[in-house]
Amino acid sequence: MSATLAADEEFERRRLAGEQVLFLATGEIGLPVLPELREHLIAAAGRNAYGPVAGSAELRLAAAGYWSRRGLPTDPADVVCGPGTKPLLFALMLAVGGDVVVPVPTWVSYAAQAQLAGLRSIPVRTRPGEGGVPDPTELRAAVLTARKAGGNPRGVVVTLPDNPTGTIAKPETVRELADVARELDLVIISDEIYCDLAYAPVVSPAIYAPERTVVTTGLTKNLAVGGWRLGVARLPTAELRTKLIGIASQVWSSTAAPVQAAAAYALAEPPEVIRRVAASRRLHERVVRAVADVFAGVGAELDPVQATCYLYPDFEPHRGQLGVTGSDELTQLLSTRYGVAMLPGTAFGEPQHSLRIRAATSRLYGETDAERSAALLAPDPLTLPWIKASIDRLTEVLTQLLKESNVHRHLRS
Amino acid sequence: MSATLAADEEFERRRLAGEQVLFLATGEIGLPVLPELREHLIAAAGRNAYGPVAGSAELRLAAAGYWSRRGLPTDPADVVCGPGTKPLLFALMLAVGGDVVVPVPTWVSYAAQAQLAGLRSIPVRTRPGEGGVPDPTELRAAVLTARKAGGNPRGVVVTLPDNPTGTIAKPETVRELADVARELDLVIISDEIYCDLAYAPVVSPAIYAPERTVVTTGLTKNLAVGGWRLGVARLPTAELRTKLIGIASQVWSSTAAPVQAAAAYALAEPPEVIRRVAASRRLHERVVRAVADVFAGVGAELDPVQATCYLYPDFEPHRGQLGVTGSDELTQLLSTRYGVAMLPGTAFGEPQHSLRIRAATSRLYGETDAERSAALLAPDPLTLPWIKASIDRLTEVLTQLLKESNVHRHLRS
Incomplete structure (x- = not known):
């Protein structure tokens, strides 16, 4: 557990x-729920239809705006919603479908999720003071070694900002990671659930490797509604998005509709x-x-x-x-x-x-x-x-x- | 998809x-949401904590009562909640962890879920007019054949009442299935999401094989709130329950807390x-x-x-x-x-x-x-x-x- x-x-x-x-x-x-956020959940209490697997149009539009305001221009069609970032990360591992590199130290669930998905996780240490991003030099070596040994590493997970260390990898390190990922054709899964709780600048690998970086976030940390269970993912390619939606349709169908409505309000970021x-x-x-x-x-x-x-x-x-x-x-x-x-x-x-x-x-x-x-x-x-x-x-x-x-x-x- | x-x-x-x-x-x-049910969601809109992975104490108590009133005495500790029966069924396949027999015809997702879980699904025809329960004689033959061929069938899924046929397997057939499952040591996963929409008696395999039958249901069909995403499972053993909770903790954490509160109200079945x-x-x-x-x-x-x-x-x-x-x-x-x-x-x-x-x-x-x-x-x-x-x-x-x-x-x- x-x-x-x-x-x-x-x-x-x-x-x-x-x-x-x-x-x-x-x-x-x-922390308590922001009253206006609670009101939006209440106003949507009558919504009982499944709606689209990827999330409602209004939610995807709001999430696209949220990322676009953070330097990541996003088409609403590239957004997929899930009942938390946890199921999204799990489904992304299934969608990428190969062994996955995880940072050490690392959030408690990445390796466990990989195991449940029948995949191997490959631990790679982070650089001192830069938690969440596997040292790119070591990443390269670990992936090449794994491939020589017949393994199939296809993804790398990063946490930006990082849990458990409370640090942020430097932009140079993120750029190096992006370069290595491109060289080795790895999908980067960037867990950015803490992106609004940073006291120093954060640069997403989606800036350096937009063609291969998935970004995930949600309302759990910035708005304290972990118990509402909603996350969003920003997909880099139609192929990966289609795979993710297919898996989501078989594993969870859709995300609680009243919560989606409240999240659409929150991700639009009114004052x-x-x-x-x-x-x-x-x-x-x-x-x-x-x-x-x-x-x-x-x-x-x-x-x-x-x-x-x-x-x-x-x-x-x-x-x-x-x-x-x-x-x-x-x-x-x-x-x-x-x-x-x-x-x-x-x-x-x-x-x-x-x-x-x-x-x-x-x-x-x-x-x-x-x-x-x-x-x-x-x-x-x-x-x-x-x-x-x-x-x-x-x-x-x-x-x-x-x-x-x-x-x-x-x-x- | x-x-x-x-x-x-x-x-x-x-x-x-x-x-x-x-x-x-x-x-x-x-159909619209029952107004009192909507009011219970609204009253719980401030609940933002994760709560227990298995679901809140009040929800598990209500679900235990729901099943107990239907001839299946249930301890609240044996109830596990999830964001829909779909994720519960998927996690159960992972928890049972072997190939799984599915009825033919069959709901669209069982075989797809088994495949995502890295398991083989073994299709077995149902008897005429008795959809949802693989013909027990054919089930026995299929499992023995699969085992001889080196396969590892460990579970069988049944749908009672059935989707897609709108029929209900006869009690004798359910009993035969239970006997075969016991003989071959199979876990029975009984999807009873339609149990409140039956126009003839339904007998759960949990009556005949209580030691090996998991029952799942939810509010999607009886109360028309599929878009709220909540399901409950009734586990036959502490071992399987512990495994399921472990998987749930890594795949979805918990179920939307306001929805759990509303479901606790509904499963208590007030007039x-x-x-x-x-x-x-x-x-x-x-x-x-x-x-x-x-x-x-x-x-x-x-x-x-x-x-x-x-x-x-x-x-x-x-x-x-x-x-x-x-x-x-x-x-x-x-x-x-x-x-x-x-x-x-x-x-x-x-x-x-x-x-x-x-x-x-x-x-x-x-x-x-x-x-x-x-x-x-x-x-x-x-x-x-x-x-x-x-x-x-x-x-x-x-x-x-x-x-x-x-x-x-x-x-x-």
């Missing part, structure tokens, strides 16, 4: 059991949507940077925050002191001893011995819609008592963790 | 182009839902029987209508007269010459030369919500001018088809 969704469910069980858990395990965005996305971005940035400071303050190594609500600290400098063998044990310790939930690097493709863990800060904004709305509006969200309390608690836990582990080590020795 | 969804889209294009098309190609239910489903069933039965009479009246062969809004007439008695080689040509002729859309038997796994075609009557209830509501309320919907006009037009077309084709044959000879 997906590590993030499993963590969500465990958290909910512990919360219902009355436990106090500081939940930093998953990136579900803990209140732009304002809400900007407010969310400010909130995420302020909180994620404060939490990054906490990790840095106790001596964990981490790359500068450039996007998303994710941090990917490395406790390698504390290995001797911690007395754990890897990230699984480290997150287990944090969870059971301190009630702090984070995910181990192993969930993102790291080796067992690595001490990288992933922290997500998007659930720190409050327990109620009132608290969460206040967080969105606050000039400085860090002064809100519930957010301050979480950050203080994390500081206390990490400080204590390093101290106590140290003691344990001494007792054992 | 799915034959039914392709037909839907073609119809919509022709309708927008101003063409008059008598649309009998697909089983989308042309107004029961009344609406009963009214729909009455309407479907009246209209589908009238259309069956039209086909019978021109001499097509068809089995007595027992369920659904489907008919599966065979024009074999008119083969000489029609001058077509098979159902593809026959439906093409009906579409281009007369603007009547139906699907060829080939879409349901029939051989090319067969003259079976499938007619669906669920779009005859009107063009507007007002007409459709009137159809639901009418003591005799056949007297409504728009329904009468469609049935009269079909009578005229079929009569003319047989007459004209006859003339053409004479001209050619």
Whole structure:
């Protein structure tokens, strides 16, 4: 089962059991629905027809405008909608139909999806500080090696901005990747679900390799409606689009019609949507940077925050002191001893011995819609008592963790 | 692409182009949303969290009650929700993970889904007048043959009541199927999406083989909300349920949360839902029987209508007269010459030369919500001018088809 969704469910069980858990395990965005967005869902509640597999004409038009405003001119005919980017990514793997290169570290589901599709995933490390894009030089070598060995790599997945590292690959790296993809005839699947939560410029590979890049995004991260399940893909060729629509028609038929109507409104980006996305971005940035400071303050190594609500600290400098063998044990310790939930690097493709863990800060904004709305509006969200309390608690836990582990080590020795 | 969804889209294009098309190609239910059901979607519009992969606790409880009231005692823990029964059926094929026997004739997507999942589908004919359940004797032979040849059949799909034939397999046949499945250790996947649109008793294989039968259903047919995309599965074992949830977590995460809330209301079956489903069933039965009479009246062969809004007439008695080689040509002729859309038997796994075609009557209830509501309320919907006009037009077309084709044959000879 997906590590993030499993963590969500465990958290909910512990919360219902009355436990106090500081939940930093998953990136579900803990913010309320924008009222105007909710109203558009409500207005479309009577829509009960399947509609086109690729999505309604109004939705595809809105998505085309959304991308066109971001430097990617798009024809509505090139847009395909699905019940989340997750099913779109899965169907794209089936459509591309060969082995697929995935970055390391990597989002929890790419490799699992490839396996379900009966395909091999080929892990390729990213460059330091540039998560989400397999190092183009290593990509080239890995694909050539796989082909020599009789494999059939046909695609490469990139995450821009990146989950789990919260970084953004440099434009030069993206361009190199595009060149290698062209040279080796690979389809690039660019997962850009976090494109509106970037604190530095993002350049899509669709700029450099428009003829072979699929871009996916949705409303899950920018507008906090992950539970509504809607994603959109921008297809580079009629051939791939036709394949994707064929697969979609057999796997999910269409996307919930009332949600499509609301998404068409959102992707057209009226002023209140732009304002809400900007407010969310400010909130995420302020909180994620404060939490990054906490990790840095106790001596964990981490790359500068450039996007998303994710941090990917490395406790390698504390290995001797911690007395754990890897990230699984480290997150287990944090969870059971301190009630702090984070995910181990192993969930993102790291080796067992690595001490990288992933922290997500998007659930720190409050327990109620009132608290969460206040967080969105606050000039400085860090002064809100519930957010301050979480950050203080994390500081206390990490400080204590390093101290106590140290003691344990001494007792054992 | 799915034959039914392709037909839907073609119809919509022709309708927008101003063409008059008598649309009998697909089983989308042309009825408005029950107002109370719409209100429950509206009330849940603020729900934006993913929630559990398997579905919310209230939804699973309601689904368990729904099945328990139908003679299948169900624990809410055994229910898994998905964005339609289509993705559930696909994920179930992956979860069962072996070749799968499908009935012939068969719904358009089972074999296509098996192929996408990298599995082989093994077609087995149904008994006359008992669509949806592969003849148990032939099933046994086909599975043994496949195993001898090194294949790995592990599941069998049944459709109860059946699409495309509008019939229901007899309880004795279902019991025989259950026995064969037990003997050969096959999982039975029982697609019961039409279980509330039956005009004769339906017995689920889950009665005879509860230890190995998965049942799926949803709100698409009984409450006409196909475009909302929600299905539920009832799993027989913890092992299969865990596998299904794991696959669901990687392919679609969860089902639109507002839709889940509305479905929880509907599956609890308050009086107004029961009344609406009963009214729909009455309407479907009246209209589908009238259309069956039209086909019978021109001499097509068809089995007595027992369920659904489907008919599966065979024009074999008119083969000489029609001058077509098979159902593809026959439906093409009906579409281009007369603007009547139906699907060829080939879409349901029939051989090319067969003259079976499938007619669906669920779009005859009107063009507007007002007409459709009137159809639901009418003591005799056949007297409504728009329904009468469609049935009269079909009578005229079929009569003319047989007459004209006859003339053409004479001209050619």
